[in-house]
Amino acid sequence: MKIVSVEQMKAIERAADASGVSYEMMMKNAGRGIANWISRNVSHRQGVIGLVGAGNNGGDTLIALTWMAKWGLRTQAFLVKENGNDALLDDYLSSGGAVVDISRNDRLDFFDAALIPGVVVLDGILGTGFRLPLRRPLHDVMVNIHKRLENRSDLLIIAVDCPSGVDCDTGEVSVATIPAAYTLTMAAMKQGLLSHPARSFAGDLHYIDIGIGDPSIYTKDGLSEMIDHSVIRDLFPRRPDSGHKGTFGTCLMIAGSAPYVGAAYFAGKAAYRMGCGLVHMGVVRDVHRLLAGRLLEAVWTVIPDIEGVFDPDGLQVLLSALQSATAIAIGPGWGVNESNILFLTDLLQHLPPSTPLLIDADALKLLVNLKQWWSLLPDQVVLTPHPGEMSVLTRLKTSEIQSNRWEIASEYAKLWRVNLVLKGALTVIACANGKMFINPVSDPALATAGSGDVLTGVIGGLMAQGVSAAHASVLGVWIHANSGKIARINCKTDMSVTALDLLDYLPGAIVKAKEAGY
Ligand SMILES: NC(=O)C1=CN([C@@H]2O[C@H](COP(=O)(O)OP(=O)(O)OC[C@H]3O[C@@H](n4cnc5c(N)ncnc54)[C@H](OP(=O)(O)O)[C@@H]3O)[C@@H](O)[C@H]2O)[C@@H](O)CC1
Numbered sequence: 001m002k003i004v005s006v007e008q009m010k011a012i013e014r015a016a017d018a019s020g021v022s023y024e025m026m027m028k029n030a031g032r033g034i035a036n037w038i039s040r041n042v043s044h045r046q047g048v049i050g051l052v053g054a055g056n057n058g059g060d061t062l063i064a065l066t067w068m069a070k071w072g073l074r075t076q077a078f079l080v081k082e083n084g085n086d087a088l089l090d091d092y093l094s095s096g097g098a099v100v101d102i103s104r105n106d107r108l109d110f111f112d113a114a115l116i117p118g119v120v121v122l123d124g125i126l127g128t129g130f131r132l133p134l135r136r137p138l139h140d141v142m143v144n145i146h147k148r149l150e151n152r153s154d155l156l157i158i159a160v161d162c163p164s165g166v167d168c169d170t171g172e173v174s175v176a177t178i179p180a181a182y183t184l185t186m187a188a189m190k191q192g193l194l195s196h197p198a199r200s201f202a203g204d205l206h207y208i209d210i211g212i213g214d215p216s217i218y219t220k221d222g223l224s225e226m227i228d229h230s231v232i233r234d235l236f237p238r239r240p241d242s243g244h245k246g247t248f249g250t251c252l253m254i255a256g257s258a259p260y261v262g263a264a265y266f267a268g269k270a271a272y273r274m275g276c277g278l279v280h281m282g283v284v285r286d287v288h289r290l291l292a293g294r295l296l297e298a299v300w301t302v303i304p305d306i307e308g309v310f311d312p313d314g315l316q317v318l319l320s321a322l323q324s325a326t327a328i329a330i331g332p333g334w335g336v337n338e339s340n341i342l343f344l345t346d347l348l349q350h351l352p353p354s355t356p357l358l359i360d361a362d363a364l365k366l367l368v369n370l371k372q373w374w375s376l377l378p379d380q381v382v383l384t385p386h387p388g389e390m391s392v393l394t395r396l397k398t399s400e401i402q403s404n405r406w407e408i409a410s411e412y413a414k415l416w417r418v419n420l421v422l423k424g425a426l427t428v429i430a431c432a433n434g435k436m437f438i439n440p441v442s443d444p445a446l447a448t449a450g451s452g453d454v455l456t457g458v459i460g461g462l463m464a465q466g467v468s469a470a471h472a473s474v475l476g477v478w479i480h481a482n483s484g485k486i487a488r489i490n491c492k493t494d495m496s497v498t499a500l501d502l503l504d505y506l507p508g509a510i511v512k513a514k515e516a517g518y
């Protein structure tokens with residue numbers, strides 16, 4: 001789904017209107033789309049009530065309620081502000097709907113009575129027209145509504161376009177913003193919903209077609225994309241029945257050191273889990289000794305070491321593996337030290353220019369010791385820094401990076417001509433060709449040691465199978481995040497999810513990603 005600022009959305013609506021899809025039609029399609037989505041996707045046996053604001057967000061909601069009333073569902077509209085949508089209200093009433101005005105805070109007992117367990121609550125008070133701070137008297141009405149809805153896990157709250165009271169550009173929220181289980185977003189994702197704190201209020205994000213199709217045809221701006229099923233479904237590598245292990249590539253994984261054994265395991269196993277035909281592990285002796293009996297699927301080359309880290313002259317043993325690999329991944333668990341700077345320098349000089357490369361973790365921190373390191377990289381390259389590693393690479397403060405994730409990722413991906421996966425909640429992928437993707441998943445289950453190593457294996461495994469560096473980044477980030485989501489559901493808490501769980505649920509995440517409509 002494309003991502004827009006409020007300004008861009010307004011310009012797109014203007015352009016669509018000028019090309020014949022009138023504002024009225026867009027709103028009708030929005031309302032119909034919401035009603036269809038609810039009827040198809042959630043239980044609505046207990047009826048649907050709408051919180052209706054005075055603007056077009058309320059208009060979308062009234063149209064949705066009107067359709068559902070026509071279909072015979074029990075519905076009610078609660079007007080939170082004197083309403084300008086008289087014609088829409090008349091339509092709704094003549095379709096059998098019931099309207100209660102709660103704008104003066106005086107008929108809230110009707111609202112209380114409507115909040116029966118299982119009822120669907122459509123939050124259509126404020127949409128993209130809202131700017132903080134929330135003004136009185138709406139502020140007071142919304143605070144009262146908020147009090148009644150908070151901690152009511154027996155209600156299903158669905159936000160129309162955005163949870164009301166969210167700034168759709170900045171992601172800031174008002175005190176009265178109501179957390180939703182789902183947000184049905186019209187035509188395009190509003191950028192603020194992909195920032196915290198707003199993201200935590202928006203729940204699962206779904207697209208509603210308002211009759212304009214792909215919004216990017218109405219603007220010259222290159223729009224970023226939120227990763228969803230429509231983005232990833234065509235990115236999987238083909239797996240012909242006649243394939244053999246050579247068909248599915250060889251990933252050379254240069255990982256681990258004596259203190260960080262697990263990193264090599266997580267990365268190597270994840271590459272196998274992603275369908276890579278063969279994973280060739282380049283590791284020091286201690287890592288081999290501890291993992292050879294555990295990662296039985298792998299082929300091993302033991303790299304000479306000095307006290308458990310790569311010997312600066314150790315690359316010689318890997319020269320033929322470098323040539324035969326179809327993708328190379330480096331960095332997890334290396335450690336940052338002088339020997340590894342020399343090892344990395346030698347390695348970059350011996351990389352086959354046409355083999356895709358992934359650089360992660362400590363190898364990223366080591367890069368800064370090499371002059372113009374970006375000029376030493378192959379064309380197909382992915383860097384996967386977390387904000388701390390990005391800070392080392394850019395010499396910017398972590399706080400600066402975190403408050404400007406999209407812009408900074410985009411700027412440096414272009415500068416270095418790399419595909420950049422800036423990890424952290426709401427991972428940003430800035431591609432070398434200028435395209436930007438944002439992962440909407442923000443799950444503490446993923447914030448665990450070894451999680452990044454799993455991601456390295458996932459992306460490396462995909463590249464080894466011939467998926468381009470950019471596409472492997474997008475698909476890999478999505479699969480990895482969803483394995484965290486599934487792990488959390490299965491562990492029943494995000495607290496207990498470990499990197500081993502992420503590995504275990506990769507197959508489930510792949511299956512889900514391949515299922516239509518996910
Ligand atoms: N264009 C179209 O055809 C389409 C539009 N679409 C839909 O329209 C939505 C945008 O609609 P919109 O522009 O009417 O604004 P909206 O979010 O309803 O809010 C306006 C109301 O908020 C109030 N208000 C604002 N700030 C406030 C504050 N700080 N404190 C208190 N009140 C405040 C403001 O009050 P006022 O300033 O007028 O007093 C007014 O009453 C968009 O999200 C999508 O759902 C889609 O269906 C696609 C087709």
Ligand SMILES: [K+]
Binds near residue numbers: 161163164
């Ligand atoms: K809303």
